[in-house]
Amino acid sequence: MRKIALFFGCLIPNRYPGIEMATNLCLATLDIDFAELESASCCPAPGVFRSFDEMTWLTIAARNLALAEKMDRDILTVCNGCFGSLNEASSRLDNSNRKNKELRLQVNKHLEKIGLEYNGTVKVRHIIEFLSQEFGSDKISELVTHPLKVNVAVHYGCHMVKPTEKIKGDSAENPVFFDLLVEATGANSISYPDKNQCCGAGGGVRAGLHDRSIQMVEHKLKMIRSKEIDCIVDACPFCHMQFDSGQYEINNTQNQNYKIPVLHYTQLLALSLGYGPEDVGIDQNVIKNNELE
Amino acid sequence: MKNSTGNMSELPDISILKCMQCGICSGSCPSGRFMELNIRTLIKKSASGRPVLDEDELWMCTTCYSCQERCPRQIKIVDWLLSVRSKAVHEGNIKPEHKQVIKNLLDTGHAVPINQENIEKRERLGLSSLPSTVVKDDGALKDVKNLLKSCGFDTIINEDQI
Ligand code: SF4
Numbered sequence: 001m002r003k004i005a006l007f008f009g010c011l012i013p014n015r016y017p018g019i020e021m022a023t024n025l026c027l028a029t030l031d032i033d034f035a036e037l038e039s040a041s042c043c044p045a046p047g048v049f050r051s052f053d054e055m056t057w058l059t060i061a062a063r064n065l066a067l068a069e070k071m072d073r074d075i076l077t078v079c080n081g082c083f084g085s086l087n088e089a090s091s092r093l094d095n096s097n098r099k100n101k102e103l104r105l106q107v108n109k110h111l112e113k114i115g116l117e118y119n120g121t122v123k124v125r126h127i128i129e130f131l132s133q134e135f136g137s138d139k140i141s142e143l144v145t146h147p148l149k150v151n152v153a154v155h156y157g158c159h160m161v162k163p164t165e166k167i168k169g170d171s172a173e174n175p176v177f178f179d180l181l182v183e184a185t186g187a188n189s190i191s192y193p194d195k196n197q198c199c200g201a202g203g204g205v206r207a208g209l210h211d212r213s214i215q216m217v218e219h220k221l222k223m224i225r226s227k228e229i230d231c232i233v234d235a236c237p238f239c240h241m242q243f244d245s246g247q248y249e250i251n252n253t254q255n256q257n258y259k260i261p262v263l264h265y266t267q268l269l270a271l272s273l274g275y276g277p278e279d280v281g282i283d284q285n286v287i288k289n290n291e292l293e
Numbered sequence: 294m295k296n297s298t299g300n301m302s303e304l305p306d307i308s309i310l311k312c313m314q315c316g317i318c319s320g321s322c323p324s325g326r327f328m329e330l331n332i333r334t335l336i337k338k339s340a341s342g343r344p345v346l347d348e349d350e351l352w353m354c355t356t357c358y359s360c361q362e363r364c365p366r367q368i369k370i371v372d373w374l375l376s377v378r379s380k381a382v383h384e385g386n387i388k389p390e391h392k393q394v395i396k397n398l399l400d401t402g403h404a405v406p407i408n409q410e411n412i413e414k415r416e417r418l419g420l421s422s423l424p425s426t427v428v429k430d431d432g433a434l435k436d437v438k439n440l441l442k443s444c445g446f447d448t449i450i451n452e453d454q455i
Pocket residue numbers: 311312313314315316317318319333336363364365366367368370
């Protein structure tokens with residue numbers, strides 16, 4: 001295992017800092033050698049910035065990669081968007097073929113202006129893939145001191161598993177590796193209709209066509225509510241925001257009463273490792289997580 | 294379909310000309326269940342040379358990659374769509390909400406910058422008031438701004454319009 005540069009992006013530190021705290025606590029408890037990637041910027045968000053200007057997107061991503069390279073560490077992301085963006089960028093700028101090296105030359109012309117260079121050596125990991133590969137659910141469950149007796153609706157989110165051309169998970173259509181990690185905490189992963197469907201936030205849709213994006217998450221919520229479920233567990237702060245503040249918006253505009261607690265996996269894991277809900281900001285969601293507090 | 298030289302491998306990866314209009318993409322599309330987006334017809338339109346840059350449908354895709362994963366012709370549908378969006382943006386076809394996101398990046402290095410409410414949440418958790426990103430490092434923020442300028446990103450939006 002290479003040492004880790006932890007990359008939080010925008011939404012975690014700036015909207016759901018509880019996930020930042022939970023990640024720090026979990027990695028420390030698991031005795032992982034990590035350091036935060038200091039002075040990082042936005043990853044930058046793939047759905048919007050890659051849509052607007054590919055070279056800009058790639059160059060800003062390359063700066064983040066180059067900072068990790070200087071630390072001689074791989075990047076660990078805690079967000080599907082950051083993972084999608086940085087993993088795509090790193091796979092296009094690595095040393096695997098000439099086309100990549102040529103592209104890197106172009107990117108480095110920009111980076112040169114700020115005294116940086118990227119050599120294509122940084123790998124990008126996603127916290128769920130990382131825990132699953134480097135530890136595995138059995139090892140995680142051995143470390144759990146406070147097994148959780150809750151029924152969980154697991155939401156993978158698209159960019160944790162797709163595109164498979166760039167991401168080697170167990171399956172894009174029916175993945176299980178995240179469910180196994182959830183169950184390692186003692187929880188039950190409950191299947192629900194359209195489990196692998198998108199939350200509706202990505203691609204700039206949440207910002208640009210907000211009402212339609214909320215319709216998409218409402219469908220997911222309806223499917224989740226049709227089962228006996230105590231909480232939603234995701235692994236991306238953008239899906240997290242969509243589920244959390246989405247419920248609040250739906251309740252306000254449509255006279256509904258959604259109150260499903262939403263947790264990032266690191267928060268669930270932290271609870272099972274003995275930390276309290278307030279240690280990891282579970283009380284700071286828009287939807288109050290009373291039953292889990 | 295073969296290109297003029299008869300060699301499939303010479304077609305670019307993202308070529309939509311390989312599309313056989315089977316509809317697996319649109320049938321897999323979650324956005325298509327809730328919005329007018331029909332990715333199959335959008336591809337058809339573009340492949341037949343008709344303009345698509347003004348289509349609102351372009352902006353309904355959440356980039357979930359379901360279509361791309363299932364396309365039997367292995368067309369990189371999302372990569373194609375993002376490149377079309379980019380052309381649209383460079384022609385000035387951009388939503389005001391997306392301009393705001395661009396402005397956030399240009400000003401702060403973050404798509405979603407910190408605010409007072411979240412500074413307080415951070416403090417209650419025992420985290421530093423500001424995260425260890427560009428927000429805490431003026432030199433780094435200047436670097437990011439220089440890169441954005443070097444790429445010409447600032448010219449995409451006319452700041453007076455915001
Ligand atoms: S799945 Fe592929 S081949 Fe079929 S209609 Fe869509 S783009 Fe064309």
